[in-house]
Amino acid sequence: MQTVLLAAGDGSGLEPVSSSVPKPLLPVAGEPLLQRAARRAVAGGATDLVVVVPPYYQPFTRALGETVDGVTVTYAVQPRPVGTANALVVARRHLDDDFVVLPGDALFDVDDLASLYATVPAVGVTARAEGGDEAMIVGDGGPMDVASLSDDSAGTYVDAGACSLPGEACEWTRVPANDDGERDIAGIVERTADGHDVRPVHLGDYVDVDTPGDLLRANRVAFDEWADATDDPVVEGDVDSQSRLHGAVRVESGASVATGAVVEGPAIVAADATVGPNAYVRPYTYVGPGATLGHSVEVRHSILLSAVHLGPHAFVADSVLAPDVDFGSGTRVANLRHDAPCVVAHDDHERRSTDRDCIGVVAGESASTGMEATLDAGVTLERYASIDDGATVSHD
Numbered sequence: 001m002q003t004v005l006l007a008a009g010d011g012s013g014l015e016p017v018s019s020s021v022p023k024p025l026l027p028v029a030g031e032p033l034l035q036r037a038a039r040r041a042v043a044g045g046a047t048d049l050v051v052v053v054p055p056y057y058q059p060f061t062r063a064l065g066e067t068v069d070g071v072t073v074t075y076a077v078q079p080r081p082v083g084t085a086n087a088l089v090v091a092r093r094h095l096d097d098d099f100v101v102l103p104g105d106a107l108f109d110v111d112d113l114a115s116l117y118a119t120v121p122a123v124g125v126t127a128r129a130e131g132g133d134e135a136m137i138v139g140d141g142g143p144m145d146v147a148s149l150s151d152d153s154a155g156t157y158v159d160a161g162a163c164s165l166p167g168e169a170c171e172w173t174r175v176p177a178n179d180d181g182e183r184d185i186a187g188i189v190e191r192t193a194d195g196h197d198v199r200p201v202h203l204g205d206y207v208d209v210d211t212p213g214d215l216l217r218a219n220r221v222a223f224d225e226w227a228d229a230t231d232d233p234v235v236e237g238d239v240d241s242q243s244r245l246h247g248a249v250r251v252e253s254g255a256s257v258a259t260g261a262v263v264e265g266p267a268i269v270a271a272d273a274t275v276g277p278n279a280y281v282r283p284y285t286y287v288g289p290g291a292t293l294g295h296s297v298e299v300r301h302s303i304l305l306s307a308v309h310l311g312p313h314a315f316v317a318d319s320v321l322a323p324d325v326d327f328g329s330g331t332r333v334a335n336l337r338h339d340a341p342c343v344v345a346h347d348d349h350e351r352r353s354t355d356r357d358c359i360g361v362v363a364g365e366s367a368s369t370g371m372e373a374t375l376d377a378g379v380t381l382e383r384y385a386s387i388d389d390g391a392t393v394s395h396d
Contacts, residue, residue, distance in 0.1 A: 287308075297315075
């Protein structure tokens with residue numbers, strides 16, 4: 001079935017990292033998030049992919065190319081991210097039959113997607129988060145109401161952002177704007193329900209990537225899947241005989257792992273990256289292209305993008321570092337609190353829960369620290385931020 005992948009959003013929840021790399025192209029276990037979403041769509045039943053992209057579309061075409069797992073990819077440019085219904089406006093000239101709409105920043109279970117592809121029209125739903133205030137799907141398989149409800153007892157499931165629609169729904173894009181002034185696809189679903197039996201399809205445990213914590217969770221899920229299919233290390237680069245690789249580890253071409261270093265899988269050392277002497281790369285870590293880990297660095301459950309540099313004896317955990325971040329020697333990242341069940345991040349104006357028991361730092365492009373700096377759990381460093389030697393950073 002033809003499938004529309006939505007990938008033109010601004011990714012504001014992943015700022016400042018998404019200012020340098022668009023959210024759908026951020027690496028998840030070494031592969032762009034959008035590519036993983038596309039592969040799952042193909043495995044679930046997609047026969048053609050129409051990817052809605054922003055005006056700066058070239059990085060997207062380079063990432064996906066002309067086909068994904070044998071399925072043709074067509075690109076439709078959305079000039080401004082003004083709603084998912086508008087995304088369908090730019091995609092519809094490539095559609096000529098029933099179709100599925102999927103977010104390009106979410107990883108769904110393939111079997112669940114297959115159920116969505118087998119049912120037209122349908123809306124993917126997931127269990128309602130307690131105390132949530134999301135759009136609610138109310139019904140037992142017949143025509144449904146889509147409403148914003150805050151009463152926990154009002155229903156069990158909420159819209160998961162995925163749906164299958166009849167071909168004529170392409171012409172129903174002139175829907176009322178929501179409270180944010182955007183025209184979203186929920187309005188098209190409501191219009192479809194006026195004349196069709198729109199059925200809910202349960203999409204179980206999936207990862208919708210909106211925040212750095214979500215990205216780390218997606219990274220973990222993808223690494224686990226890869227580890228299940230990978231028994232031994234894959235070495236394409238240079239690994240010193242006195243280093244150790246354990247489990248599902250990939251060392252890509254041009255990368256090097258120095259003497260005394262330990263890499264525990266699942267983990268990836270990308271092309272031209274360097275893991276220095278006695279460094280310790282722990283599970284669920286992606287060391288991006290050209291990144292450098294100095295002597296005795298320890299890093300775990302983190303995503304390091306291209307050309308990140310960690311000086312000797314640095315410690316980084318549960319973190320996302322944008323390209324060209326440079327942490328000085330001895331820089332330490334705290335990743336959990338001993339006085340609260342989850343990490344609370346805060347800036348000069350507000351405190352906000354991260355809903356995670358472990359989260360380190362999010363550092364924008366070219367952010368840097370001096371020697372022996374300490375970064376508290378939940379801190380965000382903006383692009384080009386500079387932290388002095390020995391400083392402690394406790395808020396954004």
